Amino acid sequence: MPTRTDVAIVGAGPAGLLLAHLLQREGIGVVVLEAKSREYLETSPHRIRAGVMEWGTREILVQAGLGEGLLQNGYEHQGIYLAHAGELHRIDFPSLAEGWRIWVYGQQYQVRDMIARFLEEGGEILFEHEVVGLADLTTAPKVRYRTPEGQEGELEAMFVVGADGSHSRARSFVPGLLLKQTTYPFAWLGILAETAPAAEELIYASHERGFALFSMRSPNLARNYLQVSPEENPDDWPEERIWEELNLRLGGVARVEPGPLLEKSLTPHRAFVAEPMQYGRFFLVGDAAHVVPPTGAKGMNLAVADAVALFQALWAFYKKGEEEGLRRYTQTCLDHVWQGEFFSYWMTHLLHAQPDPFQEGLRRAHLAQVLSSEALKRFLAENYTGRRTTGRWVRSLA
Ligand SMILES: Cc1cc2nc3c(=O)[nH]c(=O)nc-3n(C[C@H](O)[C@H](O)[C@H](O)COP(=O)(O)OP(=O)(O)OC[C@H]3O[C@@H](n4cnc5c(N)ncnc54)[C@H](O)[C@@H]3O)c2cc1C
Known part of the structure; x- marks a missing residue:
């Protein structure tokens, strides 16, 4: 020793x-x-x-x-991708964040x-x-x-x-x-499942029912998250409810097919x-x-x-x-x-x-600005990639 x-x-x-x-x-x-x-x-x-x-x-x-x-x-x-109101908006990193x-x-x-x-x-x-x-x-x-x-x-x-x-x-x-x-009034219910991801790139979906993130580990391993309250009990989320909610929050821009769940956890923000x-x-x-x-x-x-x-x-x-x-x-x-x-x-x-x-009204206005502004998309890309x-x-x- x-x-x-x-x-x-x-x-x-x-x-x-x-x-x-x-x-x-x-x-x-x-x-x-x-x-x-x-x-x-x-x-x-x-x-x-x-x-x-x-x-x-x-x-x-x-x-x-x-x-x-x-x-x-x-x-x-x-x-x-940012998904909102049934549309997909792509944030193209190389063109916005100098490669x-x-x-x-x-x-x-x-x-x-x-x-x-x-x-x-x-x-x-x-x-x-x-x-x-x-x-x-x-x-x-x-x-x-x-x-x-x-x-x-x-x-x-x-x-x-x-x-x-x-x-x-x-x-x-x-x-x-x-x-x-500081604290945030949000948590993520995360799942890892043996199924194809919703898309080839990550989808950040803004929906009135709450945020959802569609990410991946490989072409047949999806890592998805649902915004829930920090007090949520993961046991209240059986598999069928999770898949249904994920697809609802995608708003029709893509679909996730249910697959065996390998992990389910709650992450308070x-x-x-x-x-x-x-x-x-x-x-x-x-x-x-x-x-x-x-x-x-x-x-x-x-x-x-x-x-x-x-x-x-x-x-x-x-x-x-x-x-x-x-x-x-x-x-x-x-x-x-x-x-x-x-x-x-x-x-x-x-x-x-x-x-x-009131905060939700501000948030939607903020999102509308980002989706229509080259400068704000550049800000997002430069920070997300770490440039x-x-x-x-x-x-x-x-
Ligand atoms: C759901 C989720 C998604 C995330 N997604 C991303 C992402 O996409 N990109 C990103 O950059 N970050 C992401 N993060 C954050 C990322 O996981 C952490 O920031 C990262 O783990 C920090 O690394 P660390 O080495 O500082 O600490 P940790 O990874 O927590 O490692 C600390 C280690 O210390 C050990 N330890 C603790 N106490 C003691 C002790 N008393 N004695 C000896 N050992 C001890 C622990 O066992 C552990 O192995 C995510 C986090 C979560 C929860």
Whole structure:
């Protein structure tokens, strides 16, 4: 069992694994502690999550040597559809966002690929080691963990990274941290089903009964979502009701054929930003530092951007003895973080039916503006593909 390392990373999600891989490639010592088993991360239906990658995220993963699986099994999409009042409106990314587009590849597959590569290269992940405490974060950091056998252990590190997701335990050990947060009156009922997707590209459907998203993992695996209330009980949604509602909200522009349901889950929408994203020798990355509602497909992309930003700051410290990048880490990230929060807020409010009639009137006017305005479609395309926000991190890694 290791007792000392350069960088201890709490959490083997996309943020923690990318950072670990980048550091290890540069010969910087790293140990990842992960509460769950490898099998759970790679196969549990509770870990399906993201599917849409910005073009920059795809490029970063490829440049980092983590793109083999996504290049073989992922899909390029050059646009999305907005469905409204029985019509489909295509947002063509390359023409609106200077060639930028998106890539569709399941987050769980990407996590599986990253674990395999990191371990192949001699990396150390302590699976089923739950972090239960952090100490001395401003002087000589220590990470306390519980082993699968229930024993407690301690790892000393030069730096500690909290990459342990939205319910971050690591975050709770940081004094003086301000959680800027808001709630949304929406949730998504998500299903994964063995059936053809509604279309070759994603359809974002705005309907008076509520929003619906039609996405995919492969040509015979559909990932669809229905806007529901955060108090909804998924058990009130038997399969027939889900398929009927999905087709109603498509409004006749396409059809989804029922197929065996592989997963059904409820995701309440919420958002927060933890500021600052650092304390002493401790840094937060990804969902541990900020969460967005899933409408704009930003969460994993922001997590990847944070990981690259922190990698660069740590690299400058270890290779050049510079501390400025580490000191400025929060400031560096808050730019893309708040851009991601803003776009997610914008797109969520554009597409979700509002319970309040006045707000719903405003929303429809907003949507009519977007559907008829080249400038607003460009805004959507530039943010959705990441050209305007996280795009700069691709250039910085090259
Ligand atoms: C329905 C849905 C759809 C989404 N769609 C998209 C999308 O299309 N595009 C997109 O970019 N984003 C999307 N997201 C968001 C995306 O999934 C997250 O932003 C992403 O998982 C964040 O990665 P992370 O590494 O920061 O955290 P996580 O993936 O949550 O990883 C954190 C890890 O830390 C571990 N951990 C937790 N506590 C401890 C502890 N005490 N000790 C040790 N380990 C611990 C966890 O087990 C986990 O493995 C979606 C999310 C949902 C829910």
